[in-house]
Amino acid sequence: MRKYKIFAIVCLLALWATMTFTNSPASIAQAQNQDPEFTELRSIEQKLSSTSARQNTIPPIKKKKMLAWLKAGLYKDLFTAEPNVHGSTGPHGGNVRTYYNPILTENLRQGKKTWDVGAAMVKELYLSSATQVSGYSVMIKVEEQSGSDGSGWIYFESFSGSADNAFYGKGIQICANCHRAGVDFLLATFRP
Numbered sequence: 787m788r789k790y791k792i793f794a795i796v797c798l799l800a801l802w803a804t805m806t807f808t809n810s811p812a813s814i815a816q817a818q819n820q821d822p823e824f825t826e827l828r829s830i831e832q833k834l835s836s837t838s839a840r841q842n843t844i845p846p847i848k849k850k851k852m853l854a855w856l857k858a859g860l861y862k863d864l865f866t867a868e869p870n871v872h873g874s875t876g877p878h879g880g881n882v883r884t885y886y887n888p889i890l891t892e893n894l895r896q897g898k899k900t901w902d903v904g905a906a907m908v909k910e911l912y913l914s915s916a917t918q919v920s921g922y923s924v925m926i927k928v929e930e931q932s933g934s935d936g937s938g939w940i941y942f943e944s945f946s947g948s949a950d951n952a953f954y955g956k957g958i959q960i961c962a963n964c965h966r967a968g969v970d971f972l973l974a975t976f977r978p
């Protein structure tokens with residue numbers, strides 16, 4: 787019996803030591819700070835937060851926050867919606883409806899052909915339904931220049947509405963290669 791007690795205490799100590807010395811929040815934060823992608827996202831966040839329209843009109847750029855924001859549905863009130871759900875002419879899975887954020891809406895109304903930093907589109911993916919949203923595509927312009935490789939944009943697409951298996955990143959080539967043919971990467975023909 788005593789042996790088991792000692793064994794249990796040793797196990798607990800080992801567990802405590804592992805938790806204390808390996809994955810402490812400080813060491814995780816430090817690792818993230820050194821991750822170039824993390825640093826870049828943070829500096830993009832800072833740049834966007836100085837944009838006066840930041841409040842809910844530019845989707846959060848981090849994947850999980852973005853998804854939570856999408857599901858909260860605020861874009862429906864703040865963005866300009868295409869009049870109808872319609873079949874996608876691209877590889878976007880059946881029926882879609884695109885929304886432009888106020889920055890993009892304003893740029894389009896002014897007749898511009900390139901968009902300001904913070905311009906964003908949200909596309910609801912309905913798949914074969916006409917009423918039930920299953921997933922989302924999102925693009926956010928995060929640099930003055932889109933660049934011929936589309937590296938000035940953050941791209942996101944999830945067909946299932948889950949962050950797992952989502953396409954996500956800055957300058958994703960699979961998205962940019964096709965969107966490059968649009969007006970400053972905008973392919974939808976709806977104009978507010």
Ligand code: HEC
Nearest residue numbers: 874875876907923924925941942943953961964972973974
């Ligand atoms: C083969 C071409 C093609 C590829 C690849 C593609 N798209 Fe699209 N996308 C389209 C077309 C065409 C539209 C216009 C609306 C429609 O018909 O669905 C569109 C529309 C969109 C929109 C609405 C704004 C706009 O430009 O019209 C978003 C957001 C979007 N796509 C995101 C993405 C993301 C993210 C990826 C990569 C995971 C991607 N797209 C890959 C063709 C493509």
